[in-house]
Amino acid sequence: MAKQLNPKDNTTRQELLKVGIELFGKYGYRSVTTKSINEYSGISSALVAYHFGNKENYYHEVFKAITDELISWFQVITPTDLSAMSELELKQQIERSVTHFFDWMFSEHGTCGTYIFFREMVSQEHPQTQFEASRAVAFITPLFVNLFDAYYKKINKPEVNAAFIWIMLVSLAQNISLHVNAPEEARQAFQHAEIQKNILDLILNKYK
Secondary structure, X not given: OOEOOOOOOHHHHHHHHHHHHHHHHHHOOOOOOHHHHHHHHOEOHHHHHHHHOXXXXXXXXXXXXXXXXXXXXXXXXXOOOHHHXXXXXXXXXXXXHHHHHHHHHOOOOHHHHHHHHHHHHHHOOOHHHHHHHHHHHHHHHHHHHHXXXXXXXXOOOOOOOHHHHHXXXXXXXXXXXXXXXXXXXXXXXXXXXXXXXXXXXXXXXXXX
């Protein structure tokens, strides 16, 4: 039975975006229909049309919502001046940033949102999402690469490729997102594999 919601209420739109992240993340663009949205959420299919017009626009707005949430999530760890930080401060900043990274991956929208993001980056099925993807990459990539670079220079290891360390972290994120549809036992095992601890140890200690 459809929920009785005020179509003009922005809460309805936000609820549909949340549902879209979950459904597109778990089942992919082609498998999601207005009927499945209604069955999953109880929100009338007519409200999807009211707020987004059609499925393509709905998907684009979901992707934009993921980008906005992703950028907002990482804005809180943006350091002010890396060059003024001591080795200890840089190390602590890396620990905070990588922890925040993993907190995102296991957050309410993190895994599904990341899966949608990477799938779209690879397939490029929906060109209108590419601006949003570029916006996220342009914000988050320098944040981590510059931080890693500052740390390795501070410990006199400028030869370490900070971009490669970031690519390694991103690749790990992609693998985590692939577990969105894995059986519960597999997802639990993945979460308890001490990935965060091991990746931090690799970033901070391997090249010392």
